Amino acid sequence: MSANPEHDVTGDVDFVKESQSEEFQELRKTHRSFVFPMAIFFLVWYFAYVLLADYFHDFMSIKVWGNVNLGILLGLLQFVSTFAITAAYVSYANKKIDPQATRIRERLEDQGVK
Amino acid sequence: MQSLTLLAQGAAESTKVGNPLVNIAIFVAFVGITLVIVLRASKNNKTAADYYAGGRSFTGTQNGTAIAGDYLSAASFLGIVGAIAINGYDGFLYSIGFLVAWLVALLLVAELLRNTGKFTMADVLSFRLKQRPVRIAAAISTLAVCVFYLLAQMAGAGALVSLLLGIDEKLGQSLVIVIVGALMILYVLVGGMKGTTWVQIIKACLLIAGALIMTVWTLAIFGFNFSELLGKAAEVAGNPEILNPGLQYGKSETSKLDFISLALALVLGTAGLPHVLMRFYTVPTAKEARKSVVWAIWLIGAFYLFTLVLGFGAGALIGPDRIKAAPGGVNSAAPLLAYELGGTVLLGLISAVAFATILAVVAGLTITAAASFAHDVYASVIAKGKTTPEKEMKVARRTVLVIGVFAIAGGIGAQGQNVAFLVALAFAVAASANLPTILYSLFWKGFKTRGAVWSMYGGLGSALLLIIFSPVFSGSPTSMIPSIDMSIFPLANPGIVSIPLAFLLGWIGSITDKGVEDRTKAAEMEVRSLTGVGAEKAVDH
Numbered sequence: 313m314s315a316n317p318e319h320d321v322t323g324d325v326d327f328v329k330e331s332q333s334e335e336f337q338e339l340r341k342t343h344r345s346f347v348f349p350m351a352i353f354f355l356v357w358y359f360a361y362v363l364l365a366d367y368f369h370d371f372m373s374i375k376v377w378g379n380v381n382l383g384i385l386l387g388l389l390q391f392v393s394t395f396a397i398t399a400a401y402v403s404y405a406n407k408k409i410d411p412q413a414t415r416i417r418e419r420l421e422d423q424g425v426k
Numbered sequence: 427m428q429s430l431t432l433l434a435q436g437a438a439e440s441t442k443v444g445n446p447l448v449n450i451a452i453f454v455a456f457v458g459i460t461l462v463i464v465l466r467a468s469k470n471n472k473t474a475a476d477y478y479a480g481g482r483s484f485t486g487t488q489n490g491t492a493i494a495g496d497y498l499s500a501a502s503f504l505g506i507v508g509a510i511a512i513n514g515y516d517g518f519l520y521s522i523g524f525l526v527a528w529l530v531a532l533l534l535v536a537e538l539l540r541n542t543g544k545f546t547m548a549d550v551l552s553f554r555l556k557q558r559p560v561r562i563a564a565a566i567s568t569l570a571v572c573v574f575y576l577l578a579q580m581a582g583a584g585a586l587v588s589l590l591l592g593i594d595e596k597l598g599q600s601l602v603i604v605i606v607g608a609l610m611i612l613y614v615l616v617g618g619m620k621g622t623t624w625v626q627i628i629k630a631c632l633l634i635a636g637a638l639i640m641t642v643w644t645l646a647i648f649g650f651n652f653s654e655l656l657g658k659a660a661e662v663a664g665n666p667e668i669l670n671p672g673l674q675y676g677k678s679e680t681s682k683l684d685f686i687s688l689a690l691a692l693v694l695g696t697a698g699l700p701h702v703l704m705r706f707y708t709v710p711t712a713k714e715a716r717k718s719v720v721w722a723i724w725l726i727g728a729f730y731l732f733t734l735v736l737g738f739g740a741g742a743l744i745g746p747d748r749i750k751a752a753p754g755g756v757n758s759a760a761p762l763l764a765y766e767l768g769g770t771v772l773l774g775l776i777s778a779v780a781f782a783t784i785l786a787v788v789a790g791l792t793i794t795a796a797a798s799f800a801h802d803v804y805a806s807v808i809a810k811g812k813t814t815p816e817k818e819m820k821v822a823r824r825t826v827l828v829i830g831v832f833a834i835a836g837g838i839g840a841q842g843q844n845v846a847f848l849v850a851l852a853f854a855v856a857a858s859a860n861l862p863t864i865l866y867s868l869f870w871k872g873f874k875t876r877g878a879v880w881s882m883y884g885g886l887g888s889a890l891l892l893i894i895f896s897p898v899f900s901g902s903p904t905s906m907i908p909s910i911d912m913s914i915f916p917l918a919n920p921g922i923v924s925i926p927l928a929f930l931l932g933w934i935g936s937i938t939d940k941g942v943e944d945r946t947k948a949a950e951m952e953v954r955s956l957t958g959v960g961a962e963k964a965v966d967h
Contacts, residue, residue, distance in 0.1 A: 331949035339956055347533040355693070358526045362689045365519060365671040366682050372515075373670040378653025379660065383515055383671050390522045391727055397529055398723050405716060417957040426960045 325423050330416075339412040346404050354397055361386055445770050446591045452778035457609060460628055460782075464613050464621035473965060474815040477618040477822065478545045478797045479707040481965035486714040488627060490721020493705050495626030496790045497524075497696075497722070498633060498729055500582050500783045501849060506730070507763070508756035510737020512746050514659070514668030516675055517737055519685070521730035523692030528726065530861075531697040532719040537712040538868050538955040539703060544962060546794075547703050547860065548802040551867050554947035555875040558807055563882040565802040567859035568700040570886060571852050572795040573836075575701075576788060576829070578848035580607070580837025583784045586757075591777075600838045606781075607834035610788045614796070614826050619708060622789045629786040632779045634725060637732040640760075640776075643767050644739035652735070659741035668741065684917045691921030695853035698860030701794040710964035739763060788833065796825040851893050858885030858924040862932045868955060870936075871948050877936030885928030892920035 330336060365372055365383060372383035471477050484492070502524065509517030543549030548564035583606050593599060613621055648655040660666045667673055675685040696702060706715045740749060740759040743766050752758040764776040800822035805813050840848070862881045866873040893899060898918045901911030954960060 327946055327950035327953050331952050336953060336956075340952070343956060351530070351533050354526065354529050358522075358693060359689070361522070362519075362686060365515075366675065366685050369670055369672040369676060378651075379656035379669060380653050381669055384518075384656075384669070387515075387518055387522055388731075390526060391731060394526055394529060394723065395727060398532060398720055401533060402716065402720055410713065413957045416953075417959045420953070420957065420959045 325420055325425050330420070335412070335416055339409070339416060342408050342412060346401070346408075350397060350401065354393065357393060358390065361390055445774070446593075448770055448774035449591055449777040452774045453781050456628075456632075456778055456782050457785075460613070460625050463624045463628070464617035467620040467624055468616045468618065471618045471620065474545070474801075474819055475962065475965050476620065477819050478704075478793070478801070480619040480623050482708060482710050482962060483964040484623060484708045484714075486709055486717025487721050488623070489705060489709050489714070489718035491630045491725065492623045492626040492708075493702065493718055493722040494634070494725035494729070495628075495630030495783075495786050496701060496705065497726060498630065498783070499579060499787045500586060500780050501578070502729075503633065503637070503733070503783065504586075504757040504760050504780060506733045507737045507740060508749065508759040509674075510734065511740040511744070511749055511759040512756050513674040514663070514738075514741070515671045516673050518734055519671070519675070519689075520692070521733060523689050524696070525723070525727050525730055527693045527696035528719060528723045530694065531702070532716070532723065534868070535697045535703070535864060536706050536715045536719045537958075539864070540706045540709070540712045540715040541958040541961045542868075542951060542955045543707065545704070545707055545801050546798050547700050547864070548798065548806075551863055551878060552806075553867070553951045554944060555867070555873075555878055559879050560875060561802045561806050563879050564860075564863075565798050567855060567882055567886050568798040568802075569795055570890075571698075571700055571856050571860070572791045572798075572829075573832075574848045574855065575699075575852040576791045576795075576833045577836045577840050578852070579784050579788050579791070580833050581840035581848070583781075583837065586780055586784065603837045604834055606785060606788070607830055607837065610785055610792060610833075611826060611830035613785075613789045614792050614830075615823055619793055622786075622793050623705075623708060625782075625789055626786045629779070629782045630725065632775075633783060634729055634732075636776055636779050637729055637736065640739075640764060640767060640772075641732040641735045644735055644743070644763070647739075647743070655735070655738055655742055659738040662742055662745040668746075680916050683922070684919060687917050687919040687922035690925055691854045691857045691919055694861050694921075694925060695857035698856035698864060699852075700798065700856070700860070701790045704794045704797065705790075712958045712961065736760060736763060743767075792826055792829050792833070795829050796822045799825045851889065854889045854893070854919060854921045854924060855886055857921055858889045858928040859883075860885075862925075862928045866932050866936070867951075871952070872936055873932070874936040874939035874941065874943055876939035876941070877932040877934070880935035881928045881932030884931040885924055888927050889920045889924040892917075892923060896920065 364386065372381065372386070374382045376382055376385055470481065473481075475482060502521075506517055506520055509520065511517070539547075539550050542553055546564070547568060548561045551564050552560040580603055583603055591602070593602065613625055617624070645652070645655070648658065656669055660668050675681050706718065709715050709718055737759065740763040744759070744762050749756065749759045749762060752762060761773055761776055761780075765773040768775075800818050804821045805811065805818045809817075859882050862885065863878050866877065866881070892915050895912060895915045896918055897905060897913040897916065899905055899913065900907045901913035902908065905913075
């Protein structure tokens, strides 16, 4: 059995060289420069909310609109930020990540990688 | 998760609202329709990719709906509505963790996983590490998560029966568990991933449509004024604190810490749940995998917004006292609200949807566990890759039978048990044993075999041990074993210890591993994961 049963066909491509190529490094940078900061941002924002709800009950109980308090508003804001990050990532991936990835993929598949 | 405890406790009583015959008739109709669809879908089950991954031919939208169907279990629906109705704001905290967790899957896991693997989580983890030890460890943690999740769902099924069908004796409930289990085995054996996916899609549509109708109806009663709804809920509860955080988790410093532990396990657990990960292989490309998660996030987010209205709506229209006094306790909030709004027919519909939910989730778990055993343990380790797809699928089908029988027996044995610890364990194990290794192997080139093995066994072992020595297992009246006390770990959820520990073990294991990993493999994995070159496309029939 080969070390990697999932992909037996690598063509004549030198993956080490490929991974160090300028084109691939650019793709890697495009991907990481979005997902890493965004992941850190939503985790910090989520745990800030969790700590507020856990330890600052008086603050979260401040009424803002009728019976709607800060706790409910910040909770709903978690929903809004999740939807917004999702939409932002999709648009970024479609515009920036996908074209670069497709270009490299098509070139490699022409070289016989399966 | 506390709500699941109550779900199980409610099993001893019976319901007096609605008409069990209507509930059963609607459920039978659901089973009939889905069976026809599963039979039709099974006609094309020829290859392993067909059986495990539905031929990779689902669209992102279809798969996203199925993911929502897989994720929104009976615990989310009955449990969260009930928790909000009784504990107010603190019930809402669950839904936020369950939703935000999807961003981990969207940004860091889904697409890279789809590009690198074929059928199971272990495909990705063992890509550039040593096959045997990593596959075995990944298969063990996959099976552990699936089994705990499965038992919780089956035990919950028994409790639902008493609540919705008015069957309160143990024999009747056991019979229903056997029926649910047998149906599930049939769906998975005949339909494979394709059939299972369709059951989940149908169930997700029914569940979300049902919740939407009830939400609009409830809001209409209050003139679409959310503030008025909240005011009424607080007035009926006789406690304005129900709108503020702290009613459930604010009791002591320990309970506050426990909440942080739970929040950590929820947000990191989802992207490590094997039955969720396996769904990413049912679409043809990484782009479709991305679309799946986006759809799932919209559907799951919308659903949890509905539960906020439904929970406070049940509190306002029925009241916490009546809900707690009803058979089934806290979990009867959603069914009682359905009865209050739309009488017997709406109650019947909602009840049938709750049953369908259990059936669909259990089917998804079973196929994941079977695929992991057949593909990772049998084909790669026992047969050392010298097997045919036909043989591997035969093993997978036998595993389905074994797991099905085990789930039925376990479900009967777990009746009335504290099932909360099973669900907590599933999420904590997924977050500690699976997620660190997944992230390391996708993003850190220095990750070595020893790190993966230490992280997976260390995360799994520490999560298990901490649960065994926690108050959910022994020492308190709601424990699994109340009669003895060995609870030396004060928290109900082990995440706050076991998750950082697993990350640490993965790092220490890797930097001390002197073995040289294949540099070519690491480079190949990185190129494949980001570009999707060579990722298996849809099966063409």
